[in-house]
Amino acid sequence: xxxxxxxxxxxxxxxISQYEDAYEEVKRGTSVxxxxxxxxxxxxxxxxxxxxxxEAGTDHVGSQITIEKTIVIVIVFSMEQEQQLSKYxxxxxxxxxxx
Numbered sequence: 001x002x003x004x005x006x007x008x009x010x011x012x013x014x015x016i017s018q019y020e021d022a023y024e025e026v027k028r029g030t031s032v033x034x035x036x037x038x039x040x041x042x043x044x045x046x047x048x049x050x051x052x053x054x055e056a057g058t059d060h061v062g063s064q065i066t067i068e069k070t071i072v073i074v075i076v077f078s079m080e081q082e083q084q085l086s087k088y089x090x091x092x093x094x095x096x097x098x099x
Contacts, residue, residue: 014041019049026050 022035036043
């Protein structure tokens with residue numbers, strides 16, 4: 001019977017919603033250290049999240065981001081563009097008989 005592997009660190013154990021809440025606190029004027037203590041997250045992880053979120057900006061489609069274990073996923077296409085691209089790829093596949 002296999003043994004259960006016990007984690008030796010607490011890395012990647014923080015919920016993404018904690019980072020989002022801490023981000024909102026910092027944007028309201030709370031210091032980073034206070035937000036870290038309040039939400040019980042790592043200081044450097046929060047700083048990294050703040051930088052990535054600020055780099056994404058809010059003036060283009062890529063502003064809708066989610067963070068999964070310190071990986072930033074930027075949404076490139078809007079839903080309408082994604083549907084058009086999907087139809088185009090399907091049509092090309094039908095033309096070349098790939099499906």
